[in-house]
Amino acid sequence: SAALVWFRRDLRFDDHAALHHALRNHSRVFCAFVFDRAILDPLPRVDRRVEFILRALGELDGALREHGGALIVRHGFAEDEIPRLAAELGVTALYANRDYEPAAIARDAAVRRRTATADFLDFKDQVVFERDEVLTQGGTPFSVFTPYKNAWLRKLEAAHLASWPVEPLAARFTVPPCECRLPTLAELGFETTDLATLPLPVGMRGAQQLFRDFVERIDDYADRRDFPALKGPSYLSAHLRFGTISVRQLAGYAHAQGGRGAETWLSELIWREFYQMILWHRPQVVDHAFKPEYDVIGWDDAPALFDAWCEGRTGYPLVDAAMRQLNRTGYMHNRLRMVAASFLTKDLGIDWRHGERYFAEKLLDFDLAANNGGWQWAASTGCDAQPYFRIFNPVTQSEKFDPAGKFIRRYVPELEQVPDRFIHAPWRMTAAQQQECGALIGRDYPAPIVDHAAARTRTLERYGRLSQAS
Numbered sequence: 001s002a003a004l005v006w007f008r009r010d011l012r013f014d015d016h017a018a019l020h021h022a023l024r025n026h027s028r029v030f031c032a033f034v035f036d037r038a039i040l041d042p043l044p045r046v047d048r049r050v051e052f053i054l055r056a057l058g059e060l061d062g063a064l065r066e067h068g069g070a071l072i073v074r075h076g077f078a079e080d081e082i083p084r085l086a087a088e089l090g091v092t093a094l095y096a097n098r099d100y101e102p103a104a105i106a107r108d109a110a111v112r113r114r115t116a117t118a119d120f121l122d123f124k125d126q127v128v129f130e131r132d133e134v135l136t137q138g139g140t141p142f143s144v145f146t147p148y149k150n151a152w153l154r155k156l157e158a159a160h161l162a163s164w165p166v167e168p169l170a171a172r173f174t175v176p177p178c179e180c181r182l183p184t185l186a187e188l189g190f191e192t193t194d195l196a197t198l199p200l201p202v203g204m205r206g207a208q209q210l211f212r213d214f215v216e217r218i219d220d221y222a223d224r225r226d227f228p229a230l231k232g233p234s235y236l237s238a239h240l241r242f243g244t245i246s247v248r249q250l251a252g253y254a255h256a257q258g259g260r261g262a263e264t265w266l267s268e269l270i271w272r273e274f275y276q277m278i279l280w281h282r283p284q285v286v287d288h289a290f291k292p293e294y295d296v297i298g299w300d301d302a303p304a305l306f307d308a309w310c311e312g313r314t315g316y317p318l319v320d321a322a323m324r325q326l327n328r329t330g331y332m333h334n335r336l337r338m339v340a341a342s343f344l345t346k347d348l349g350i351d352w353r354h355g356e357r358y359f360a361e362k363l364l365d366f367d368l369a370a371n372n373g374g375w376q377w378a379a380s381t382g383c384d385a386q387p388y389f390r391i392f393n394p395v396t397q398s399e400k401f402d403p404a405g406k407f408i409r410r411y412v413p414e415l416e417q418v419p420d421r422f423i424h425a426p427w428r429m430t431a432a433q434q435q436e437c438g439a440l441i442g443r444d445y446p447a448p449i450v451d452h453a454a455a456r457t458r459t460l461e462r463y464g465r466l467s468q469a470s
C-alpha cells in the first residue's frame with residue numbers, strides 16, 4: 001500500500017519519526033510539503049524564513065531523489081492541498097509529525113476530517129517529551145520549570161533519544177506521478193532576502209556544521225552563554241524550529257556528554273519542551289497572560305516609544321544594539337531578548353503582546369511557544385516568570401554582560417569612540433566629552449527616552465495595584 005508523508009517543521013531526511021514509520025509500514029512512500037497560504041499570505045514579502053525553508057527543501061528533495069523519490073511541493077491552503085493530494089496519489093495513509101500550536105492543531109483536525117480515503121497518523125518528533133508525558137505526581141501539568149526539568153530527566157531512558165532511521169528503508173521511496181519542481185521565491189510571491197550573506201549555514205548540512213562547531217565549545221557554554229559579544233550559544237534555534245536537525249540527536253549528545261556546559265545546554269532544550277507543553281495545555285496563553293489576574297494590567301499606549309524600541313533608538317545602548325541585531329540579522333542573543341523584553345514592558349510600560357508580535361515578525365527562529373513563554377517570563381505574566389518587582393536595569397545589565405561594550409559597538413557604530421566607562425550610559429558624558437568622541441547626545445545618538453528610575457517606580461505601582469486587588 002502507499003502512504004504520503006507530509007513535512008511541516010521537520011525538514012530533514014534522517015531521524016524522522018513519521019518518515020520512518022511510513023517507510024516501515026508501506027511499500028510505496030510519497031513525500032510532500034505545502035507552502036501554506038494560511039501562513040504565508042499575511043507575511044511581509046521579504047521574509048528570510050521562506051527562503052530558509054526553500055533552501056532546506058532543496059536539500060531534502062535532493063536526498064529523496066538520490067533514493068528514488070522526489071518531494072512534491074504545493075502552494076495553497078494545506079487544508080485543501082493535502083486531502084486533494086492524498087486522493088490523487090491514492091494513498092491509504094497520511095503520516096506527519098505532531099505540531100502543538102493551536103492553529104496547527106486546528107489545521108490538522110481539518111485535514112483529518114477532509115481526508116476521507118486515508119488514515120491520518122501523527123507522531124511525536126519535535127520534542128523528547130510531549131503533551132502530558134511529564135506530569136506532576138498529582139497528574140497535573142507543571143507550571144514551574146525546575147521540578148518539570150527534574151521529572152523530565154528522571155523519566156528519560158535511552159529509547160527516548162533513539163533515532164528513527166530512514167536510510168535503511170529508503171528503497172520504498174517512490175517517484176510521484178505528478179510534476180515535482182521546487183517553486184522559486186518569486187513564484188511564491190516573495191523577494192530574495194539577505195539570508196545568503198548571514199553567517200547561518202542552512203539546511204541539514206548547515207545544521208550539522210553548526211552542531212559540530214558547537215560541540216567544540218559546549219564545555220564553555222555555561223560560562224559564555226550570557227555574554228552577547230562572545231560565541232557562546234549554539235545558534236541552532238532556527239534549525240530546531242524548522243527541524244533541519246533532530247532534537248534527539250542534540251539532547252542525546254548533551255546527555256551522554258555530561259559536565260556543566262552540556263548539562264546547562266540540555267536545560268535549555270528542556271525549557272523549549274516546557275513551553276511547548278504549556279502551550280499545548282494552555283493554548284489561551286497565545287493572547288492572554290498565563291496568570292489570569294495579570295490580564296488586566298493597564299499598559300500604556302505609547303506608539304512613539306514603541307517605534308523607538310523597534311528601531312533601536314531608545315538611548316540605552318545595550319537595548320538598541322539588541323534591537324538592531326534583531327532587525328539586521330533576524331537573531332537576538334538570549335540575554336538580550338530578556339533585556340529588550342523587560343525594557344519594553346517595564347521601562348516603557350507597553351503591553352508584552354506588542355513586543356511578542358514584533359519578535360514574531362523578525363525572528364528567523366520564531367517559535368510561538370518559546371516566544372510567548374519568553375515574553376510572558378519577562379513581563380512577569382507567565383508561568384514561572386520573573387517576579388514583577390525584579391526589574392532589569394538596562395545599564396547594570398550592560399555593564400555586567402557587555403563590560404567592554406564590544407557588542408554595543410558592533411551594532412551601534414555611533415558610539416564607537418565612546419570610552420568604556422561611558423559606553424553603557426553615554427548621556428553621563430559632559431558636552432566636552434561627547435564632542436571629543438564624536439557622539440553628541442541628542443544629535444548623533446538619542447538621549448534616553450525614559451528615565452529608568454522613574455519607570456521602575458511606575459512599574460512597581462502598575463503591578464502592585466494588581467497584587468493588592470487579588
Ligand code: FAD
Pocket residue numbers: 225233234235236237238240241268269271272273275332333334335337338341359363365366367368370371372373374375378
Ligand atoms: P542555545 O543557547 O544554544 O540553546 C539551544 C536551544 O535551546 C535553542 O536553540 C532553543 O531551541 C532552546 N532554548 C534556549 N533557550 C530557550 C528558552 N528560554 N525558551 C525556549 N527554548 C529555549 N527561542 C526560540 O527558539 N524562538 C523564539 O521565538 C524565542 N523567542 C524568545 C523571546 C524572548 C522574549 C525570550 C526571553 C526568549 C526567546 N527564545 C526564543 C528563547 C531563546 O532566547 C532562544 O532560543 C535562543 O536565544 C536561541 O539561540 P541559540 O540557538 O544559540 O540558543
